[in-house]
Amino acid sequence: MSGQSLTIQQQQQLKLSPLQIQVMKLLTQSTLEFNERVEQEIEENPALEVNDDHEFDNEKKSDKDDFDDDNGNGGDDDNGLDYDDGNNDDFTLGDYVSADDIPSYQYNDMTEQERRPEMSFQADESVLEDLRKQLNLLPHVSEEIKNIALYVIGCLNPRGYLERDTETIVDDFIFIASKMVTEAQVEEAISIVQSLEPAGVGARNIRECLILQLKRIDNPSDAVLLAIRILEECYAAIEDKRFDKIQKALGVTEEEVQNAVAELKKLNPQPCHTSDILMDNSVVIVPDFNVHDEDGELVLTLNQANTPTLQLNNHYATVLEEYANNRKNQSRAQKEAALFIKQKVDAAKWFISAVQQRTETMTKVMTAIIKRQKAFFETGDDEELKPMIMKTIADDTGFDISTVSRVCNNKYVQTDFGVFPLKHFFTESVETDQGEVHSMAKLKNLFLKCIEEEDKRKPLSDQQIVEYMKEKGFSLARRTIAKYRDQLGIPKAQFRKEI
Structure with a gap:
């Protein structure tokens, strides 16, 4: 008879409150998506309403932060995500009985005079959105594989190539989604992306x-x-x-x-770069942030011009108070009605808090990015970009990497030099022969400049590019040059030759 034993295991589980889940979802949304979500919430929840009489607080209209901190160390003990979820079992009205106590959040961060003409442009996001739509229409694809495929689509570069290897995608997806996936599942998702239009998209x-x-x-x-x-x-x-x-x-x-x-x-060696999708189904990108130089000072504002001010419905708060004061004399139907109203009021309160947390989180992340890339926002020169990864901003703000990733994904900033995706500011470091550290963006720009200036009748070989980069202070192996050329969708010298 085999022996029996009792084993006690201690496990840690991350349990998110309804408010935290709400905030996480809102952080992933662009300005247009967020505005649609707010309108939807107003329509579905009668306890939530627009406050048309709320006066604008001039002190909140913009964030004129000190961007001179080169260390970008904006972190503190409060990471902005330790929220009270408001999920109290006791049926209390402390937060709702007074009109003064009813939370109202003004989300319009710019006055009418301060609003600059909205700048929109055709971007690669149109291609990505089309790929997502195609993916959602595919039959017989499990939700798990579909979610991985959506992540893969988000990893594509502007030319439609997938630069990340399978192992990296596995690690990143596990971290961001908190779900275990295998390399086989990622490969299946990549194959699905590669089956979409335009042909060639998702290639390594x-x-x-x-x-x-x-x-x-x-x-x-x-x-x-x-x-x-x-x-x-x-x-x-x-x-x-x-x-x-x-x-x-x-x-x-x-x-x-x-x-x-x-x-x-x-x-077409660049399936998304000159895609018909980009030309015919382009979408309007509305910047989520505005960063401008005003009298030598960088000013950050959130583009929330079309987002209404939200508040709790006073009528619902009053009715809820009346139910609470006459609890003993209520019928079952009245108690059910009171419970329904309380659920709606709680949902409205959570949503208003989530909206506020979204603003604070996005502002804090963007502020940290500006501090790190201050020279770029002042000049618009890509060569001024400093090496920066998402962990850098996570350390500066006190948020975790997944929160920073949500803020930066599909978000754009309007600057004095054009509109840029936030991912534009994240670049790895590379060291010159003299020990100077530069961003990978600067190196790749130098690489592209070399290709642009070459004699098209006698294109430079990879070895000649190695020598060119060596003159500029970057010692790179020939295989490294070949890898960069592949990533940038640049054909080999023989295929660049023009007669």
Whole structure:
């Protein structure tokens, strides 16, 4: 008879209150999505109303913070997310009995005179949104895989490439979503993204991008099938235009190889960069933040011009008070009505608090970004961007990385130099031969400048680019140059040659 034993395990579980969940959801929304959510809440909850008589507090109209702190150390003990969820079991009215105590939150951060003309533009977000819509229409895809695929879509670069490897996506998704996923699930999600339009989207490199496009062709010709074989089996040879090696390796004629190459030239190595989706279904991006230089001082405002002021409905608070004062004489129906009203009032209070927490969190994160990238906001020069990752802002603000990620995802800022996604300001560091630290954005801009200035009749080889970067102080291996070229969707020298 086997022995039995009693094992006691202690586990920690993160349990979010209804208010915290509400805040997390609101943080992920853009200005347009947030405004729609506010309107929806007003329509669905009679205990929530618009306060048309609320006077604007001039002291809240903008945040003229001190952005001179180069350390960007804006962190403190209060991370802004330790909320009281208002979920009290006792049926009390302390927060509702007085009109003065009814919370009201003015969310219009700019006066009419201060509002600048809203600047909108066509952005890659239109492509991403179209991909999300396509994904949601796919049948027989589990919610779990669909959520991973949505995250993958958010990782695509402006040209439609997926620069992150599977292992990194697994780690990031587990951290952000607090759900375990496997590499096999991520690969399945990537395959689903790669099945969407435009063909080639979600590829890890140019080779995969071209193969995806060729495999999408209905009733492929012999030339198309050969082009696929060339990419899969002789990629190095086609890069070097060694057609003789291809002929020998695959046992085909010179004419057949030329026909296959002709098919390759029809393909688009940057599926999202010149996509018809971008041209035909572009969306208007409304900046979530405004940062402008006023008399030498950077001023930050939230773009909430169309968001109404919210408050609790006084009538509901009064009715709830009457029910509480006559609790003994209530029928069952009256008690049920009182419970319904209390639920609506609590929901309204939570939502108003969530809106306020959203503003405070977004403002704090954006303030930290401005402090770190002050030189860029003053000049608009990408080379002024300093190395910065989301953990940097998390440390500065006291928030965790997932909160910073929610604030920065799909958010835009209007500056004196144009509109930028917040992700534009996050870049890794790279060190020069002299020990100077620069952002990866500066290095890639230098790389692009090198390509733009080359003689198109004699494009620079990867080795020549290595030498160019060496002259600028960056010692990079040839394979590193090839990787950057691949990430930026730039073909090899042979394919950049113009006659």
